[in-house]
Amino acid sequence: MVRIIERNEYFIVEKIQCLSKSAAITTSMDVRFLITSHLRATTEGIIKEHFGLEIVEELFNYFQKKLTDNNHTFTKEYTPDIEYLFIVLKRKAFDR
Template identity: 50%
Template sequence: MGLIKQENVNSFNLPLYFANAKEVVGIVEGNGYFSIEKIQELNKYFSTMGTTTIDMQSFITSNVRAVVEGVMNEHFGHKIVDELFRSFPKKLDNCNFISDDEFCKDVDLFILLKRKVPS
């Protein structure tokens, strides 16, 4: 699209690691400051809601934006971020992982934590 310089794209690195449900439980329990009140896999919740691919694209886009928008503003400047996230759902349209149960099995979790009272 020519909106940013190629060297700026090449210098951007955002390493991500997606822990599975078992790892998240271990981290929370190992921390000791919280107890897990409820944990639910959201992909099962969405499939029972009859969520469409469009809804899932919006859901993924808004979640990705919430996580990376600040970093992207800092690196690329705020002018490009709106355009990036307007085109992001179109990119997702070409990805098969949204409907891949094996890929999504441990990705989306809802976890309700309760802060433990210090003794």
């Protein structure tokens, strides 16, 4: 992960720490909610820009329902152990 960030050349890794599952706040959360939240965090801006704000809530509610309908995907058999990384980045100053 550090090599990927350094290769980008826009950020410096200030701190990186692997969190144990007991330290991760999200372990008590529902996996479907986590997946929906992460997808929403990364795509909501683009969706709003292209399709408008009105559709966002409906779209992600529908997505979470589809995940719930396919519940077999989230059984222990299909879900790998997850590693949680806490990373603090600092944006590099660069000349314009």
